[in-house]
Amino acid sequence: MKVVECEGLVKKYGRSKALNDLSFQISENKITGLIGRNGAGKTTLLKIMAGFQKQTSGEIKVFNENPFNSLFVSANSILVDDQMAFPIALNLGEVLEASASFYPKWDAGLARRLFEYFSFRNDYRHSELSKGMKSTFNMIVGLASRCALTMFDEPTTGMDASVRKDFYRALLKDYIANPRTIIISSHHLEEIEDLLEDILLLNNGEKLLHVPVSDVKEYAIGVKGKKSVLTNWLEDQEVLYRKTIGTEICYAVIKYNYPEKIKQDARKLDFELSPVSSNDVCIYLTNKERGGIDAIFE
Numbered sequence: 488m489k490v491v492e493c494e495g496l497v498k499k500y501g502r503s504k505a506l507n508d509l510s511f512q513i514s515e516n517k518i519t520g521l522i523g524r525n526g527a528g529k530t531t532l533l534k535i536m537a538g539f540q541k542q543t544s545g546e547i548k549v550f551n552e553n554p555f556n557s558l559f560v561s562a563n564s565i566l567v568d569d570q571m572a573f574p575i576a577l578n579l580g581e582v583l584e585a586s587a588s589f590y591p592k593w594d595a596g597l598a599r600r601l602f603e604y605f606s607f608r609n610d611y612r613h614s615e616l617s618k619g620m621k622s623t624f625n626m627i628v629g630l631a632s633r634c635a636l637t638m639f640d641e642p643t644t645g646m647d648a649s650v651r652k653d654f655y656r657a658l659l660k661d662y663i664a665n666p667r668t669i670i671i672s673s674h675h676l677e678e679i680e681d682l683l684e685d686i687l688l689l690n691n692g693e694k695l696l697h698v699p700v701s702d703v704k705e706y707a708i709g710v711k712g713k714k715s716v717l718t719n720w721l722e723d724q725e726v727l728y729r730k731t732i733g734t735e736i737c738y739a740v741i742k743y744n745y746p747e748k749i750k751q752d753a754r755k756l757d758f759e760l761s762p763v764s765s766n767d768v769c770i771y772l773t774n775k776e777r778g779g780i781d782a783i784f785e
Contacts, residue, residue: 712758
């Protein structure tokens with residue numbers, strides 16, 4: 488079953504396009520990482536999926552319905568972000584109690600255990616919490632809701648390292664016990680990579696990649712050798728990143744299109760090959776300049 492289906496999705500704000508001809512599908516019971524730089528369109532896409540905003544053109548279906556103003560989508564999805572608001576008249580304990588009436592699969596036991604583990608008190612008010620504590624409480628609501636489509640937009644904003652680690656572990660354990668479709672938008676790909684099954688990489692509102700994580704790990708390879716040797720060889724490669732080390736050495740990241748041929752060339756021309764992390768692949772693909780910031784100083 489396809490939980491999310493997008494075809495030619497466009498969202499404009501004035502003359503600016505936040506999403507540009509975006510097409511993809513997300514199947515049920517998968518954890519997908521929504522990756523991209525600031526301004527890539529991640530938050531806009533999540534808000535459209537949640538039914539908070541309407542697209543300018545194109546088609547989107549969530550649970551086979553247009554999510555905008557859909558009661559079914561609202562009842563079966565949740566968007567957890569730093570804009571989450573709760574009634575100011577309710578303290579945190581009362582918010583958890585009231586949540587059971589909004590989410591049919593609400594797990595009160597899980598919510599209470601997480602609430603106590605992270606040292607919240609019933610009489611705290613959401614508006615009085617620090618940024619990190621707000622993110623932690625929002626995370627509790629997101630996990631305990633058990634919505635069929637659960638979306639986290641930069642969920643660890645303000646959390647310290649230990650809390651982030653606890654959050655990811657709690658998310659994975661609960662997902663294994665209660666599978667559903669989870670989308671995580673994050674700048675910390677290196678932290679969430681082991682959770683993910685797929686990566687949807689956006690840049691300037693367009694889709695660059697939508698592939699399994701394993702494919703991203705094999706997408707590119709690093710090459711390092713004498714500049715005199717690599718300069719000509721790289722002309723026939725799809726170069727994602729390049730820099731000069733000293734005066735004689737060149738390092739480049741290339742698309743790993745023909746692994747056996749590249750390995751043969753490395754032995755023949757005496758240059759080194761090295762793996763490239765998924766996080767770096769995403770960074771290089773979304774660089775404005777193929778040499779990154781270093782290109783400015785050349």
